[in-house]
Amino acid sequence: MKRLLVLILLWLPVQAHAALNVFACEPEWAALAGEIGGADVKVYSATTALQDPHRIEARPSLIAQMRRANLVVCTGAELEIGWLPVLLREAGNAAVQPGRPGYFEATRFVPLLDKPARLDRAEGDVHAAGNPHIHTDPRNILRVGAAMTERLAEVDPANAAAYRSRGQDFATRWQAAIARWEARATPLKGMAVVTQHKSFPYLFNWLGLREVAVLEPKPGVEPSVGYLARVAEQLKTTPAKMVLRAAYQSPRPADWLAQRAGIPALALPYTVGGSERASGLFGLFDDTLDQLLKAAS
């Protein structure tokens, strides 16, 4: 027991000087925190690109990470409603409770699309605040990045200057990249596409793509074969160029429809880590655009 106490005492001051622990709910925010935080932060991503962020469980390892977090960076808008509140409750970490500087919700800094007109579970898994998949528009990443820079500076004032300079540097590089992507994406404007889940409205809004059908009859509800057949029928009158899904989603519905309609099915990386090339935020959009352009030509 004594030895344990000594060990704990020896270890505590080491912890105090260690980098700021950032708990990111999704890989895109983990990558953004890494860009702005650099070596001053230690980022943990609660999910990977191959996991459905709606359907995570409050596993013991996540509670342990939440306990150590100095800053929690999540999407919000009810995307993590099933598990984030449990983690916040069970970890006993007062500094990251909602309303404290240690709690950061990205959707607070971005105008949300697809706010449901009717709040009823009969409409499926609807998010009252709007569609939470905001990071598929790079301009939203810029907005969230600016807010995150300020938040990091607030939570860790000793390194505020470093956060601001890295944040500024990232914003400059990101703006240049957006201009590059927008120039490349002009052929995609007005292109009709089908998606599996409403994962990309922000991407479509940015590039001017038209979503003519969604494979899920209602958000979060798996499509039946009958429903897919109806979508295929609909595509005969309003044709689409391709079927899109996020890497974590089941390939079955998209592949089925693609085969039926004779159009390509794409597994977009959706977030950082969703494909080999999407190992960072820049790679995420490079790969997404390359895939879209290749399929469109």
Place this chain on the structure above:
Amino acid sequence: MLRPTLLAAALTTACPAFASDDLDALRAELREMKAVYEARIQALEARLQQTKIKTADAATQSIPPEHATTEATPAGNRFNPDISLILQGRYAHLDDVEHRHLSGFLPAGHAHDAAHGFSLDHTELVMSASVDPYFRGYFNLALLDEEVEIEEAWFQTTSLGNGLLLKGGRFLSGIGYQNEQHPHAWDFADNSLMYRALFGEAYGNDGVQLKWVAPTELFLEFGAEAGRGANFPGTDRNSNGAGSTTLFGHVGGDVGVSSSWRAGVSYLTAKASEREGELEDLDEVPVDTFFSGKSKTWLADFVWKWAPNGNAAEQNFKFAAEYFRRRETGLLNCAGGLCGADSAGDYTATQSGFYAQGVYQFIPRWRAGYRYDRLDPGSVDFGANSAFLPVTDFKPTRHSLMLDYSPSEFSRLRLQYSKDKSMESLSENQWFVQYIHSLGAHGAHTF
């Protein structure tokens, strides 16, 4: 800008009798007012300009204004409490058994799960919200015909930090794995034999709980509780001090990206005074029993979950097992049958049991599961009452198979078959069809 000048002119003409230095003071005051007004107007103009820029900005982003909102609601941050209602019902096909019991075990409270045919299970009403920046409140009401039970009503601190959580009120104890789950969260239509033998349903208590989560990468959690101890295996003694105490520790983590686990050890001690029960005497005539003494229970629990790439949406597997060992020492009085009006004797019992279950989601929405229950009546010594009460070495067992279908996260339909050998000389085929619906607030994805 015009008004102060006019006012000054009016004042000068209306009051020619003012002394000149008075007039100067007034002029100075008016100049000051004018400056203030001008500053305000400039500020307003600047704000107007900013708004114009913003609107233009929004327009270039081509976000339809009716769809745009900057006021995202953070999770669980409303003034109204989260309210949910659990609707649960079933159809049960069971044998006609007069006295349902677990052979070799003293009954733990009243059992609900004996209704044949169609019946309504607990209907649960749950409310929870932040009380203020320091506390969170939770309330769970179980409704049955002519019976309302406050299953839980507690507060928990949110601002202690350092991994400390203090809970007070009525709550389900943190011991074991399944104990904190309400019936709608169970993976099978009925309770495990272990929990039935230990607590009837689950161990709830009026008291306080202190939990501490260690700041380590490996999940480490320790907890202690002290409470009234009114529920089985204790009794309501209505006295000062704590009737029951518990200690528990949990450890857990991930193995790779696909697997995660949690294991724990718990200890419960409770005091009983004339705890009522029912046994059959050597002539198989029911007799009433009254136990007074101490009950000490050890529990060990282990949970393993697997999903490809950690994505449980398509396929996932869950294994859970728990083991207990309980020792009760004290006095047992029996009345009726061979015991006569009242017969007192020493009582010592060391009993154990376990369950192990696996649930596999093989395609989205469909899960199949198997559970094995086994209890060991162990050694029971009735002392002077050994002349009247039988001791058995029959080990209750049960096999259960379950298939459930969840159209969404909020609804579930379940079919279950059990081969129940929990009563000596009886092998029962049990069939259950069950529905569980949850309305209102989004449920928590607990491990």
